[in-house]
Amino acid sequence: MEIAGFVKLSAIDFPGKLSCVVFVQGCNLRCVYCHNAHLVPFKKGRIPAESIISYISENREFLDGVVITGGEPLAQKDIRRFLKNVKKLGVSVKIDTNGFFPEELRGLIQLGLVDYVAVDVKAPLIPEEYSFIAGRKVLEDDIDRLKKTISLLSHERISGEFRTTIIESYHTPERVESIVSELPANATYVLQQFVSRDYLKIEKGTTSEKYILKLVEFLRKKYGSKLRIESRIYE
Secondary structure, three states, X not given: OOEEEEEEEEOOOOOOOOEEEEEEOOOOOOOOOOOOHHHOOOOOOOEOXXXXXXXXXXXXXXXXXXXEEOOOHHHOOOHHHXXXXXXXXXXXXEEEEOOOOHHHHHHHHHOOOOOEEEEEOXXXXXXXXXXXXXXXXXXXXXXXXXXXXXXXXXHOOOEEEEEEEEOOOOOOHHHHHHHHOOOOOOOEEEEEEOOOOOOOOOOOOOOXXXXXXXXXXXXXXXXXXXXXXXXXOOO
């Protein structure tokens, strides 16, 4: 597995668990708000997988889990082998994914190699809308794969969340409602704050905390009995 970055300890990336975070190299999307754009190209990683396994093994007394993020973890050809080695150490695994690899995710779930899945649902599930956020042309086949991932998580007994990084100038209440309409009942839906950086492809500024909380209140009033609505503020 091509690993480009590693955080030894995090209390915020895996709900309810102390975890380490593995950043893989390579992604099939070019999202306009991506803070890890250096991880987009598919190329050789700089950190040996064996060193990550050794670290987890040596620190099992306080580590509860491992987060695999990126990049796109499910685009890694040998992720299954890596996760088998992780699970042998008795820790939980969280996968962050863009949802475009449902069959790969299904295989990991069926093998018991993943315990929590966070799926980014970036925009209304319409190719033109999704293409704007994804930074490349998104086809109907791509949207179908994302829908399969959403359906997969609604039928598998596995913990997880759906999340959207909210860009204030783009994610209107109507667009967010369109996203919500695709989610299964009783799902957890997280609205993440977009934080502007000079190197990002989008010129608009940081999404205000006020706007995030306004959307949360709106969704809770309308869908509170069907979804668990949460916010994630970074400022």
